[in-house]
Amino acid sequence: xxDKNSGDSSPGHLHRLVLFxxxxxxxxxxxxxxxxxxPHHWHGVAxxxxxxxxxxxxxxxxxxxxxICWFSHRRVFARLARADGxxxxxxxxxxxxxxxxxxxxxxLWEGGGQALPIYVGLVALSGLAMGLLWAYAAFVGKLVxxxxxxxxxxxxxxxxxxxxxxxxxxLFSLVRxxxxxxxxxxxxxLSWLGRKxxxx
Amino acid sequence: xxDKNSGDSSPGHLHRLVLFxxxxxxxxxxxxxxxxxxPHHWHGVAxxxxxxxxxxxxxxxxxxxxxICWFSHRRVFARLARADGxxxxxxxxxxxxxxxxxxxxxxLWEGGGQALPIYVGLVALSGLAMGLLWAYAAFVGKLVxxxxxxxxxxxxxxxxxxxxxxxxxxLFSLVRxxxxxxxxxxxxxLSWLGRKxxxx
Amino acid sequence: xxDKNSGDSSPGHLHRLVLFxxxxxxxxxxxxxxxxxxPHHWHGVAxxxxxxxxxxxxxxxxxxxxxICWFSHRRVFARLARADGxxxxxxxxxxxxxxxxxxxxxxLWEGGGQALPIYVGLVALSGLAMGLLWAYAAFVGKLVxxxxxxxxxxxxxxxxxxxxxxxxxxLFSLVRxxxxxxxxxxxxxLSWLGRKxxxx
Amino acid sequence: xxDKNSGDSSPGHLHRLVLFxxxxxxxxxxxxxxxxxxPHHWHGVAxxxxxxxxxxxxxxxxxxxxxICWFSHRRVFARLARADGxxxxxxxxxxxxxxxxxxxxxxLWEGGGQALPIYVGLVALSGLAMGLLWAYAAFVGKLVxxxxxxxxxxxxxxxxxxxxxxxxxxLFSLVRxxxxxxxxxxxxxLSWLGRKxxxx
Numbered sequence: 001x002x003d004k005n006s007g008d009s010s011p012g013h014l015h016r017l018v019l020f021x022x023x024x025x026x027x028x029x030x031x032x033x034x035x036x037x038x039p040h041h042w043h044g045v046a047x048x049x050x051x052x053x054x055x056x057x058x059x060x061x062x063x064x065x066x067x068i069c070w071f072s073h074r075r076v077f078a079r080l081a082r083a084d085g086x087x088x089x090x091x092x093x094x095x096x097x098x099x100x101x102x103x104x105x106x107x108l109w110e111g112g113g114q115a116l117p118i119y120v121g122l123v124a125l126s127g128l129a130m131g132l133l134w135a136y137a138a139f140v141g142k143l144v145x146x147x148x149x150x151x152x153x154x155x156x157x158x159x160x161x162x163x164x165x166x167x168x169x170x171l172f173s174l175v176r177x178x179x180x181x182x183x184x185x186x187x188x189x190l191s192w193l194g195r196k197x198x199x200x
Numbered sequence: 201x202x203d204k205n206s207g208d209s210s211p212g213h214l215h216r217l218v219l220f221x222x223x224x225x226x227x228x229x230x231x232x233x234x235x236x237x238x239p240h241h242w243h244g245v246a247x248x249x250x251x252x253x254x255x256x257x258x259x260x261x262x263x264x265x266x267x268i269c270w271f272s273h274r275r276v277f278a279r280l281a282r283a284d285g286x287x288x289x290x291x292x293x294x295x296x297x298x299x300x301x302x303x304x305x306x307x308l309w310e311g312g313g314q315a316l317p318i319y320v321g322l323v324a325l326s327g328l329a330m331g332l333l334w335a336y337a338a339f340v341g342k343l344v345x346x347x348x349x350x351x352x353x354x355x356x357x358x359x360x361x362x363x364x365x366x367x368x369x370x371l372f373s374l375v376r377x378x379x380x381x382x383x384x385x386x387x388x389x390l391s392w393l394g395r396k397x398x399x400x
Numbered sequence: 401x402x403d404k405n406s407g408d409s410s411p412g413h414l415h416r417l418v419l420f421x422x423x424x425x426x427x428x429x430x431x432x433x434x435x436x437x438x439p440h441h442w443h444g445v446a447x448x449x450x451x452x453x454x455x456x457x458x459x460x461x462x463x464x465x466x467x468i469c470w471f472s473h474r475r476v477f478a479r480l481a482r483a484d485g486x487x488x489x490x491x492x493x494x495x496x497x498x499x500x501x502x503x504x505x506x507x508l509w510e511g512g513g514q515a516l517p518i519y520v521g522l523v524a525l526s527g528l529a530m531g532l533l534w535a536y537a538a539f540v541g542k543l544v545x546x547x548x549x550x551x552x553x554x555x556x557x558x559x560x561x562x563x564x565x566x567x568x569x570x571l572f573s574l575v576r577x578x579x580x581x582x583x584x585x586x587x588x589x590l591s592w593l594g595r596k597x598x599x600x
Numbered sequence: 601x602x603d604k605n606s607g608d609s610s611p612g613h614l615h616r617l618v619l620f621x622x623x624x625x626x627x628x629x630x631x632x633x634x635x636x637x638x639p640h641h642w643h644g645v646a647x648x649x650x651x652x653x654x655x656x657x658x659x660x661x662x663x664x665x666x667x668i669c670w671f672s673h674r675r676v677f678a679r680l681a682r683a684d685g686x687x688x689x690x691x692x693x694x695x696x697x698x699x700x701x702x703x704x705x706x707x708l709w710e711g712g713g714q715a716l717p718i719y720v721g722l723v724a725l726s727g728l729a730m731g732l733l734w735a736y737a738a739f740v741g742k743l744v745x746x747x748x749x750x751x752x753x754x755x756x757x758x759x760x761x762x763x764x765x766x767x768x769x770x771l772f773s774l775v776r777x778x779x780x781x782x783x784x785x786x787x788x789x790l791s792w793l794g795r796k797x798x799x800x
Contacts, residue, residue: 016622016674022216023423023626026223030299031634034231038307038315045318048311060296067292071285074216085671092667096660099630107638111648115638118645222416223623226423230499234431238507238515245518248511260496267492271485274416422616426623430699434631438707438715445718448711460696467692471685474616 014083017091021073024095029066031102032059057174058109062101065123065167069098069130072159076134079155081145090133097126116171124164131160150197158190214283217291221273224295229266231302232259257374258309262301265323265367269298269330272359276334279355281345290333297326316371324364331360350397358390414483417491421473424495429466431502432459457574458509462501465523465567469498469530472559476534479555481545490533497526516571524564531560550597558590614683617691621673624695629666631702632659657774658709662701665723665767669698669730672759676734679755681745690733697726716771724764731760750797758790 036055042048049056073094080087104122107115137143138152147155165186173179236255242248249256273294280287304322307315337343338352347355365386373379436455442448449456473494480487504522507515537543538552547555565586573579636655642648649656673694680687704722707715737743738752747755765786773779 012678013674016618018216019219019619020622020626020670022220023223023623024630026220027227027627027630029295030224030227030231031630033299033303034234034634035637036303037235038303038310042311042314044314048318059300063292063296063299067289070220071288074213074288078212088671088674089667092663095629096663099633099663100659103633103636103638110638111642114642114644118648218416219419222420223423226420227427229495230424230427230431233499233503234434236503237435238503238510242511242514244514248518259500263492263496263499267489270420271488274413274488278412418616419619422620423623426620427627429695430624430627430631433699433703434634436703437635438703438710442711442714444714448718459700463692463696463699467689470620471688474613474688478612 014077014080017083017088018077021077021091021095022070024099025066025070025073028098028101029063029070032062032066032105035102035106054109058105061108061167061170062105064170065163066098066101068163068166069094069126072127072130072162076130076137076155076159079144079147080137082143084141084143086141087133087137087143090129090136094126094129094133097122097129101126120164120168120171123167127160127163130163131156134159154194154197158194162190214277214280217283217288218277221277221291221295222270224299225266225270225273228298228301229263229270232262232266232305235302235306254309258305261308261367261370262305264370265363266298266301268363268366269294269326272327272330272362276330276337276355276359279344279347280337282343284341284343286341287333287337287343290329290336294326294329294333297322297329301326320364320368320371323367327360327363330363331356334359354394354397358394362390414477414480417483417488418477421477421491421495422470425466425470425473425498428498428501429463429470432462432466432505435502435506454509458505461508461567461570462505464570465526465563466498466501468563468566469494469526472527472530472562476530476537476555476559479544479547480537482543484541484543486541487533487537487543490529490536494526494529494533497522497529501526520564520568520571523567527560527563530563531556534559554594554597558594562590614677614680617683617688618677621677621691621695622670624699625666625670625673628698628701629663629670632662632666632705635702635706654709658705661708661767661770662705664770665726665763666698666701668763668766669694669726672727672730672762676730676737676755676759679744679747680737682743684741684743686741687733687737687743690729690736694726694729694733697722697729701726720764720768720771723767727760727763730763731756734759754794754797758794762790 036052036059039048039051042051100122104115104119108119111118134152134156138147138156144152166183169179169183169186173183236252236259239248239251242251300322304315304319308319311318334352334356338347338356344352366383369379369383369386373383436452436459439448439451442451500522504515504519508519511518534552534556538547538556544552566583569579569583569586573583636652636659639648639651642651700722704715704719708719711718734756738747738756744752766783769779769783769786773783
């Protein structure tokens, strides 16, 4: 490959990748609301919100999902020291899943119950793609700033599992409120694991 | 939390948060016009504008609203020295309200009078979210550059109250022209308060 | 105003204004094509292009218009040394016109001849707004890097007049081909004037 | 031209051009999915995917196409040392083709077989526009960082030919699986040529 002497792994590369990704995240998150239209007839605020409720709820869930993915993306890229062509490719995989979320959100409010596994599956897929990206950067491409091995594995676990699990549990908790306890336990467990692995 | 030694509070974090927010503001403001379509039949410029009048007026009001919110956001972030995960979260709250404004604008030109309180309420909510962000940054998270206490409180008042109040008064003034006097008084009062608090 | 001691006129302000504007330009230019849909029935490439011709032509003209406006915007901002709140406001005026161009493009391909003056008027308005911004920055707010007076006036003439004139003449030339000679003369004249004023 | 002494060829110019282009790429790639809507009636995941199959396939192909074009754009701009007005113009040509890809994608899933040559032609056009930009930057405008002649010609070949050829071969391979061998041979050949030319 000609990457080394042609500026392909320069810091400018990493910066441009982040800029591009941020723009895709921002557009995807803003487009979430674009297919929501007000109802034709409504009488008073309560009626409007009861008619738009499912759409606004789907909007809020997807906004949180893209927020969590952006958060993971920022965490991963804050540790990278440089980029290469394969990282570009894996990043496109991540963004390709993110850009489908407005469509999946529409599916969620129209398809109801049978759309749930597809939606959660797509969110889980975004976590897998992000995990793949981190695994390549940390263990194969050696693109990261010096990071202890335990921390690298913890990072892999967190970015891979968190989006799908949090999304699934949140949707579950809307039906069975004791699901929120599972979410709290999950976050506490991850936090505890993070502290432990970094001490070791 | 692992934020301190993992680059999560680096200046790069703050920069990326600003980039991301700017993209969301820019998309929301540009999407305001996307649901406006020309009428099917029109004869002459006067007829076109009389048919499109309410939509163009709603566009102009929402453009100004997002402009004011961007202005507040820029003011707040110009004073920040660093970012953390909670700031990310509060910033997502702000952006989540902003991204709903194209939908609220559509509601405004279709729903007429009964949509007004919802629209103004959403704008006021964006001010509240921004105030929450600033309160966290200035008083809890200690993320700001050195700022006198009086100035910090004034900033909180301004970013919290201004969007909703200005928007409500502007819409009111379209019906009762003496509302413009209230707006002038409000801006003069805020300016006077700003000077006074900074002297103290 | 509290601008001076609160970071509002920092170089970061100017940078963020440019970032935000670039995002709006980029979204407006990309949304130009979003309302164009392929025809339901078509047979062969020639039929497709004859059916889509007016829309693609309107797309190309608007793409060029936004390109010229971006070019003016870049030229103006390359000479600025700092920004203030009034520049923010004037920049929002410019962007508010630019964000209407996708709508005006739709009007152009649907309304035909009677939409032409509205379209050209909107483009001319964008030039006026940009001229206002430059006039404020150069002559009132003193926000520019050292620029000879003659150059500042030439800049004002160029950014104010060029978008509307070029757009009007281009649309005119599609009907009367000798309009292209006027365009060439206009550009040559501006170039000559530019050289002359800078010598003086 | 007044470019030299007016900041038009400053590094800020190049940076802003990259920012603007990245935003257009990001919007075009995210809008690919915006015209895809879930079917009104579906029973189970298998039915949903069989109904949405052609659209999701077109989405994936176009996502890859824009990815390859962004990759070429990044490679080209990583070698540039400065920008000028003609580079702006050629870059607008590239972006004008890219911004049509969401429309071409819609054509692809609606028009079926007869849309294929138009789609591939548009992708090839984006390669030609990028090649033109590089040829101007490297051989006419002298805007590039020091680059050996052989490398400059190889770059020209790669950015011009790759998008159209890869896209055509990929679509061909979906029907005739031995097309994948041609793709592998093409990539291997380009890689071999790249190594050879840089040795010379």
